Amino acid sequence: MHRYLLTPLLASVLLAAASPPATPASPAEIVARAPAAAWRAVDPDNLLVMDLANGRHVAMELAPGFAPVHVANIKALVRAHWFDGSAVVRVQDNYVVQWAATGESRPLPAGVVAHPHAEYDRPAAGLAVRPLGYRDAYAPQVGHAEGWPVASDGRRTWLTHCYGMLGVGRDMAPDTGNGAELYTVIGQAPRHLDRNVALVGRIVDGIEGLTALPRGTGDLGFYTDPKMDLTISRVQLASDMPIADRPRYQVMRSESPAFAAYVAARANRHDAFFVHPAGAIDLCNAPVPTRRAP
Amino acid sequence: MHRYLLTPLLASVLLAAASPPATPASPAEIVARAPAAAWRAVDPDNLLVMDLANGRHVAMELAPGFAPVHVANIKALVRAHWFDGSAVVRVQDNYVVQWAATGESRPLPAGVVAHPHAEYDRPAAGLAVRPLGYRDAYAPQVGHAEGWPVASDGRRTWLTHCYGMLGVGRDMAPDTGNGAELYTVIGQAPRHLDRNVALVGRIVDGIEGLTALPRGTGDLGFYTDPKMDLTISRVQLASDMPIADRPRYQVMRSESPAFAAYVAARANRHDAFFVHPAGAIDLCNAPVPTRRAP
Numbered sequence A, B: 001m002h003r004y005l006l007t008p009l010l011a012s013v014l015l016a017a018a019s020p021p022a023t024p025a026s027p028a029e030i031v032a033r034a035p036a037a038a039w040r041a042v043d044p045d046n047l048l049v050m051d052l053a054n055g056r057h058v059a060m061e062l063a064p065g066f067a068p069v070h071v072a073n074i075k076a077l078v079r080a081h082w083f084d085g086s087a088v089v090r091v092q093d094n095y096v097v098q099w100a101a102t103g104e105s106r107p108l109p110a111g112v113v114a115h116p117h118a119e120y121d122r123p124a125a126g127l128a129v130r131p132l133g134y135r136d137a138y139a140p141q142v143g144h145a146e147g148w149p150v151a152s153d154g155r156r157t158w159l160t161h162c163y164g165m166l167g168v169g170r171d172m173a174p175d176t177g178n179g180a181e182l183y184t185v186i187g188q189a190p191r192h193l194d195r196n197v198a199l200v201g202r203i204v205d206g207i208e209g210l211t212a213l214p215r216g217t218g219d220l221g222f223y224t225d226p227k228m229d230l231t232i233s234r235v236q237l238a239s240d241m242p243i244a245d246r247p248r249y250q251v252m253r254s255e256s257p258a259f260a261a262y263v264a265a266r267a268n269r270h271d272a273f274f275v276h277p278a279g280a281i282d283l284c285n286a287p288v289p290t291r292r293a294p
Helices: A010-016 A027-033 A068-079 A257-267 B010-016 B027-033 B068-079 B257-267
Strands: A039-041 A047-052 A057-062 A087-092 A096-099 A141-145 A148-152 A156-159 A165-168 A182-185 A199-205 A230-237 A249-252 A290-292 B039-041 B047-052 B057-062 B087-092 B096-099 B141-145 B148-152 B156-159 B165-168 B182-185 B199-205 B230-237 B249-252 B290-292
Touching: A027 A257, A057 A068, A057 A249, A068 A199, A068 A230, A182 A199, A199 A249, A199 A290, A249 A257, B027 B257, B057 B068, B057 B249, B068 B199, B068 B230, B182 B199, B199 B249, B199 B290, B249 B257
Parallel strands: none
Antiparallel strands: A039 A249, A047 A057, A047 A230, A057 A199, A087 A096, A087 A230, A096 A182, A141 A148, A148 A156, A165 A182, A165 A199, A249 A290, B039 B249, B047 B057, B047 B230, B057 B199, B087 B096, B087 B230, B096 B182, B141 B148, B148 B156, B165 B182, B165 B199, B249 B290
16 A cells, blocks of 8 residues: 555556556656657767766766857866766755865866856757746746756756756856866755856766765765765766767657657646646656666 | 855855855845744644654654644554654655555554545635745745745645655545655655645754665665665654653744745845846745754
8 A cells, every 4th residue: 555655757657557548648658658769869978977986877968068168178077087086075965966076186187178168058049949838937938958958038048957967066256167076956956056057967877876875964065074975986988988888878859749748748647646737847847858778 | 166066055154254244145144143033933742753763863843734634643643653663665766755654554543534535735715825926837826824835726725845845645546645654855846746645744854864865776766675674763743752852943934024035035146156146936945944943
């Protein structure tokens, strides 16, 4: 009893067999049935693989279309082994996990721009956005573009701080950070950070290796005891790994009919569990499906 | 360097000393300076203290004004030691932690209503709501009432699934759960669950004891290995504890001027870090301040 409670995707799968044929497809069913054309491969040149000393692996997709200089910096840092031997140093509950703050006094590797300009948004022109279709507290328009959650005012478009998004730690303005320190969101989307920090990507696999870490007890959730720091053994770009060793991921195309059906189904749940479908959804509750390449 | 990154409350404290006097008060400063009249004590008869076998303690405030039968059930279960020796059995990343699913076949203690009616909302009449003042994807009106995050359609009002809210696990409709199994939200607010589950309160202290637990690898995040279950040593009502041992908490009154100032400051951040104050906030990013009684 009570094994269901509530379930974003999986219960719909469990229930599918028992559902009468007339039941609209669940989000999970829509994802499972989406044709190959609904998926795009994550470019191995934009895929980071981070190995943690506890044996966990975290895969991240970078978003050069939104923060090209910061993303180029991160790739240069990775190739210079900047992150290897660094550590997760901050875990603030319902907020962020942050890593690689150690070694701040090391000189930056060649090719890294020490002070990139503020890539907090980009021109709206040239980027097709699929509108979410529901209200947003923070922006006049929200939706998805090229598989990314975005907001826009019609003139500028920006990535949004949804769960698992990847950002660049920085000091006070006008420093924008250089990519040598990164964080990911592990709680309620801190959308007030949108356009205040350079977002550079998202975690596509293994976020549990970061979200389940002990919370730091120092100010802002920093670990006060260096023994709590979790060492990052290695970060690699997938394109630098032997082909046979590269993990391969896919992201659902946000312009695909399957994605539209997925969002609609998440906003209007017809699973047996739901007595009151919401009839709406907020941006960060419509995560773009990702998967291992079949 | 880069110690700040982003910071909901604490950095404003850190920065306060360096800020010019003209800077508007930060959310943390507003909370710190709020007069005693801005706070209400958590009634010890609505305060649960859960002791975990790993030495952590979780304090929860119940909300009888929204789900009276479910809350009465939970108190009866606690007094019958229902939860003592039960366990946390489910941790689903970016979703919920759930406990006390074990022992489902035990008979319910006397006084527990086996099948409460669906206390998913309540009449709007008789409950003053302070409007948040910003758009919400899910409901025509959102705000706070008696220190709780709520949504309303003008006729009915209901608690919302913000981070740390406490809900009653249930089976498929029309079962509403009886309070013998509880969960809390540990990710992006799953607002689609609003009005589908009985929310009965929130965690006021110690949520880190639940959010940092290993994620379950079974369907819906259930632990597949019973060795992963985290034993709940004991759950008590504070009013049943010796007075000297009771923890005492306070919740900011959501109808107080201090709370209005706090929400406004969170929506319009003037900390030195922010180059683009959001000018808005969503309901679950305006958590009602709680604290240990001074």
